[in-house]
Amino acid sequence: MTTLFDRFERAFMPNYGVPPVALARGEGTRVWDVDGAEYLDFIGGIAVTSLGHAHPALVEAVSTQVATLAHTSNLFLHEPEVKLAERLLALLEQPGKVFLANSGTEANEAALKLAIKYGKTTGRSYFVAAEMGFHGRTLGSLSLTGKPSIRDQFGPFATDVRFVPYGDADALAKAVDENCAAVFLEPTQGEAGVVPPPDGYFAAAREIATRTGALLVADEIQSAIGRTGHWFAHQADGVVPDLLTLAKGLGGGLPIGAVVGFGAAGTIFAKGDHGSTFGGNPISCAAALAVLDNVDLEHVRAVAERLRTGLEGIAHPLLNGVRGRGLWLAAVLTEDRAAQVQTAAQQAGFLVNAVQPDAIRLAPPLVVTPAEIDTFLAAFPAILTEAHHG
Structure with a gap:
C-alpha cells in the first residue's frame, strides 16, 4: 500500500529526508497523526505555535x-x-x-x-x-x-x-x-x-x-x-x-x-x-x-518554572541537566543519544526535538497547562531509560 510517507519521498527533494510522523490535525497542545495516534506537542513547530493548534482567536x-x-x-x-x-x-x-x-x-x-x-x-x-x-x-x-x-x-x-x-x-x-x-x-x-x-x-x-x-x-x-x-x-x-x-x-x-x-x-x-x-x-x-x-506572560513564566524545576528534579544517568530560558529549554544528556530520546518520546506520545546529539529541545506552545507539564515530567524518566538502553 502506498503511504503518505512514500508519496512524500517521491515528490519532494531529499533535504529533509522523510519525517517520522505525518500529522493530520491539532488542538491546543495536542496533535494527531494520520493513523489517529495522539501526541503532546512539546516542540511547537520549532517555537512557532505560540497559541497552540487551532486556537479560537x-x-x-x-x-x-x-x-x-x-x-x-x-x-x-x-x-x-x-x-x-x-x-x-x-x-x-x-x-x-x-x-x-x-x-x-x-x-x-x-x-x-x-x-x-x-x-x-x-x-x-x-x-x-x-x-x-x-x-x-x-x-x-x-x-x-x-x-x-x-x-x-x-x-x-x-x-x-x-x-x-x-x-x-x-x-x-x-x-x-x-x-x-x-x-x-x-x-x-x-x-x-x-x-x-x-x-x-x-x-x-x-x-x-x-x-x-x-x-x-x-x-x-x-x-x-x-x-x-x-x-x-x-x-x-x-x-x-x-x-x-x-x-x-x-x-x-x-x-x-x-x-x-x-x-x-x-x-x-x-x-x-x-x-x-x-x-x-x-x-x-x-x-x-x-x-x-x-500571549499571557505570567502564565508562561509560571509553567516555565514548573517545567524547569521538574526537569532539575529528575535523577537519571542519561540526564545531565537543563538549560535555557522560559518555555525554551534543553534537556542536556550525558551521552549523544538525543535521537533515541526523540524516538522514545514519540513512541510514548510526546513530540520533542533532538536539536543536538546531546540535547533535547523543549518549546511547547505558550498555552501549555500545568497538568500537561506534569504529564510530560511523569513520563520523561521512562523515556530516558528507553533511550539509554534501547
Missing part, C-alpha cells in the same frame, strides 16, 4: 481576514500591517521603524542588507557573528551562520564574516573594531542547543558595539514573543540593540518575519532599497495581532 482572525482582504502586495498599505508595526513598537517601548517579511531568514537578510548599507556609508567592511550561531539558510543569512556543517559547502560568501566563541566577551572585543559594520548575535543560541550566554554578555556586546560604532543585531527569531517569559529576550538583559529580527512565534503558525530598526538604524533604508511581495500580508498580520493579544 487565531482561527477567527485568519478566517475574518482572508474573507476580507487576503493580499495587497507592497504597492498598497492596509490597516493590519500598520496596527502590527505599532503594536510591536509599543511592546518594545523604544522609538523605531519596522520592515515586515515572511520568515526568519528573510528578516535576517533584511538586517544584513541594512548593515551592509550602513557599512558602505561609514567605511566599514566586515561583520562578526558567533560560532554555532544560526541565522538562516539563504545565502546572506547562511554567511552569518557559524555552523560549518551547513555553511561550508555553500561558500565562499560575498560578505566577510568573522566568528568568535559565543559568550566570550573578551573574544568579541578583540574581533570588533572601527572597521566592523555589525555584530549579529542570538540572545540565546537556538540551533546550537538552546545555549544562553553568561550573565552580562549582551550588555558587554552593547558596550563594544557602541564604543566601536558597529551595529548590534539581536536575532530573536526563536526567543521573542513571550518564549522566554518576556516579550523580547533582550529586555531581560536591559539592552537595546540597533536591529532586532523576529519571526517564528510572531505568526503563531502563519508565515511572517520582521526587522525593527531602533533610532537611526530605522532609517538606513531609502525608498526602493528593499521589498517583499508577500511581506506584511494581511492574513499573517492578523494572525500576529491575535498572538500578541493572547
Whole structure:
C-alpha cells in the first residue's frame, strides 16, 4: 500500500529526508497523526505555535481576514500591517521603524542588507557573528551562520564574516573594531542547543558595539514573543540593540518575519532599497495581532518554572541537566543519544526535538497547562531509560 510517507519521498527533494510522523490535525497542545495516534506537542513547530493548534482567536482572525482582504502586495498599505508595526513598537517601548517579511531568514537578510548599507556609508567592511550561531539558510543569512556543517559547502560568501566563541566577551572585543559594520548575535543560541550566554554578555556586546560604532543585531527569531517569559529576550538583559529580527512565534503558525530598526538604524533604508511581495500580508498580520493579544506572560513564566524545576528534579544517568530560558529549554544528556530520546518520546506520545546529539529541545506552545507539564515530567524518566538502553 502506498503511504503518505512514500508519496512524500517521491515528490519532494531529499533535504529533509522523510519525517517520522505525518500529522493530520491539532488542538491546543495536542496533535494527531494520520493513523489517529495522539501526541503532546512539546516542540511547537520549532517555537512557532505560540497559541497552540487551532486556537479560537487565531482561527477567527485568519478566517475574518482572508474573507476580507487576503493580499495587497507592497504597492498598497492596509490597516493590519500598520496596527502590527505599532503594536510591536509599543511592546518594545523604544522609538523605531519596522520592515515586515515572511520568515526568519528573510528578516535576517533584511538586517544584513541594512548593515551592509550602513557599512558602505561609514567605511566599514566586515561583520562578526558567533560560532554555532544560526541565522538562516539563504545565502546572506547562511554567511552569518557559524555552523560549518551547513555553511561550508555553500561558500565562499560575498560578505566577510568573522566568528568568535559565543559568550566570550573578551573574544568579541578583540574581533570588533572601527572597521566592523555589525555584530549579529542570538540572545540565546537556538540551533546550537538552546545555549544562553553568561550573565552580562549582551550588555558587554552593547558596550563594544557602541564604543566601536558597529551595529548590534539581536536575532530573536526563536526567543521573542513571550518564549522566554518576556516579550523580547533582550529586555531581560536591559539592552537595546540597533536591529532586532523576529519571526517564528510572531505568526503563531502563519508565515511572517520582521526587522525593527531602533533610532537611526530605522532609517538606513531609502525608498526602493528593499521589498517583499508577500511581506506584511494581511492574513499573517492578523494572525500576529491575535498572538500578541493572547500571549499571557505570567502564565508562561509560571509553567516555565514548573517545567524547569521538574526537569532539575529528575535523577537519571542519561540526564545531565537543563538549560535555557522560559518555555525554551534543553534537556542536556550525558551521552549523544538525543535521537533515541526523540524516538522514545514519540513512541510514548510526546513530540520533542533532538536539536543536538546531546540535547533535547523543549518549546511547547505558550498555552501549555500545568497538568500537561506534569504529564510530560511523569513520563520523561521512562523515556530516558528507553533511550539509554534501547
